[in-house]
Amino acid sequence: MKRRGGKRHDRLREGYGAADGKGSHNGDNSRPDAGEMDASMEAEFQALLGGHLRRWDERMQPPQPSLDALEQLVAGKKKAIHASLLRELLLLWTIGAVVISGLWMLLSSGVAWFAGLQAAVLAGAALFLAATAKKEKEVNPE
Structure with missing residues (x-):
């Protein structure tokens, strides 16, 4: 049976733990919680672009008609x-x-x-x- 995914797929399987027991993310052969991933992605996004987006939003107020x-x-x-x-x-x-x-x-x-x-x-x-x-x-x- 041919495997799909290549090297990147293998690294993901090893990094997050696979069903066959190879590799582990946090030592218990389970994937990280979706909430943890969302929180870390949100923190990374805020660190990279949060300030810039807030300043951009403040400048982009639509003009109110008279x-x-x-x-x-x-x-x-x-x-x-x-x-x-x-x-x-x-x-x-x-x-x-x-x-x-x-x-x-x-x-x-x-x-x-x-x-x-x-x-x-x-x-x-x-x-x-x-x-x-x-x-x-x-x-x-x-």
Whole structure:
């Protein structure tokens, strides 16, 4: 059976104790505790880079925006929302005017056509409501 890892793997096995009893880290054929390794790595990291990172963090404070800048941001957002709502309202009134004009022309051309369209719209609305109510019962069976 071929062994994997090479010389580095052998040194690690000898340094931390292997299952076959060769080598030992602390004389009891066991690996060092993970907490001990974390603490030693943390101490080494702090010794090498801790001070530099703390000074870097202190220098890298993000600038706080001024009150005027925040007020301008809010005012710009409100203006954009107002314009969007106004455009949607204008579109709603335009569509409503087209629909009402079409129905008015249909009514003036003949009451039978108007009544037939109204009956078809009523039937379509009833079918739509029935279909959505059925789906809602499947989702929320109370």
